[in-house]
Amino acid sequence: MVDRLAEGFEGMTDLPLPLRRALPARLRPLSSRTEVVRRSPDGTAKFLVRLEDDLLVECVLIPEGARLTLCLSSQVGCPVGCAFCASGLEGVARNLAAHEILEEFLHGARLAGGRDRVTHVVMMGMGEPLLNYDAVTAAIRAFGVSARRITLSTVGLPDRIRRLAGEGFPVNLAVSLHAPDDETRDRLIPLNRKFGIGEVVAAARAYFEETGRDVTFEYLLIEGVNAGPAHAGRLARLLSGGHRNVNLIPLNPVEGLPFRPPPARDVEAFAAILRREGIPTHVRRPRGREIDAACGQLRRRHR
Numbered sequence: 001m002v003d004r005l006a007e008g009f010e011g012m013t014d015l016p017l018p019l020r021r022a023l024p025a026r027l028r029p030l031s032s033r034t035e036v037v038r039r040s041p042d043g044t045a046k047f048l049v050r051l052e053d054d055l056l057v058e059c060v061l062i063p064e065g066a067r068l069t070l071c072l073s074s075q076v077g078c079p080v081g082c083a084f085c086a087s088g089l090e091g092v093a094r095n096l097a098a099h100e101i102l103e104e105f106l107h108g109a110r111l112a113g114g115r116d117r118v119t120h121v122v123m124m125g126m127g128e129p130l131l132n133y134d135a136v137t138a139a140i141r142a143f144g145v146s147a148r149r150i151t152l153s154t155v156g157l158p159d160r161i162r163r164l165a166g167e168g169f170p171v172n173l174a175v176s177l178h179a180p181d182d183e184t185r186d187r188l189i190p191l192n193r194k195f196g197i198g199e200v201v202a203a204a205r206a207y208f209e210e211t212g213r214d215v216t217f218e219y220l221l222i223e224g225v226n227a228g229p230a231h232a233g234r235l236a237r238l239l240s241g242g243h244r245n246v247n248l249i250p251l252n253p254v255e256g257l258p259f260r261p262p263p264a265r266d267v268e269a270f271a272a273i274l275r276r277e278g279i280p281t282h283v284r285r286p287r288g289r290e291i292d293a294a295c296g297q298l299r300r301r302h303r
């Protein structure tokens with residue numbers, strides 16, 4: 001089913017006809033369905049998956065050159081409550097089960113025109129994947145996609161990052177840092193008060209050392225909050241020595257929240273300070289603004 005993306009038993013033509021007819025009385029092939037698909041002029045396609053209990057989660061297909069990345073959710077809503085995020089606005093309804101995450105993958109692959117069209121998978125949608133550890137690690141193993149083409153994005157739970165390093169399925173790791181110090185990060189990511197930014201960076205580096213896989217520090221730039229030259233200098237000091245790839249992402253504004261991205265010249269100035277300190281830094285283009293591509297926004301409009 002994962003290989004051929006058959007939606008129903010009738011499509012499983014490698015099974016004998018009597019078996020295909022008998023199966024629906026005993027099993028259901030999928031518990032969820034896709035509902036709203038919105039495409040942006042830049043090719044980004046956002047879709048909602050309606051779950052068996054009527055709840056909705058969001059997924060996104062993001063084309064970029066020869067790459068097609070499928071972004072999946074790990075929870076319905078999110079308990080982390082980051083100050084800038086639509087998914088965290090209403091808390092979490094529940095964890096997704098492993099089969100529901102696998103179904104998100106199947107729906108995305110089908111929309112993409114086949115499983116082989118999806119070149120990369122990122123667990124970067126709604127939810128904090130490491131708070132749904134068992135289901136997420138079971139599902140990503142079932143995609144049939146190489147671990148080096150899968151990225152798990154986390155706000156950074158140090159003990160679970162270290163546990164993930166020992167799973168024997170070394171995915172890439174993206175750590176949402178979004179601040180250069182505890183004071184700024186506590187305001188943006190409440191969970192930071194529990195661990196502290198130094199612990200998060202140390203666990204991320206330990207992951208890199210143990211697995212050798214890509215570890216990227218993600219940094220959303222928010223005007224007047226974390227995007228000034230002093231913040232860039234503090235970030236450079238925090239990441240000095242050791243592994244330190246940085247992705248800068250100008251914020252996608254969320255309706256109802258007061259945060260805005262900084263002007264382009266401030267983004268470039270921030271990146272220049274990091275590069276001057278020898279930190280490999282990429283500025284990521286915001287994608288799909290027209291289709292509510294910031295996490296959680298499409299779902300809020302379509303319940």
Ligand code: SF4
Pocket residue numbers: 078079080081082085086087088125126127128155295
């Ligand atoms: S940014 Fe991620 S971790 Fe933070 S509230 Fe949104 S979904 Fe949760």
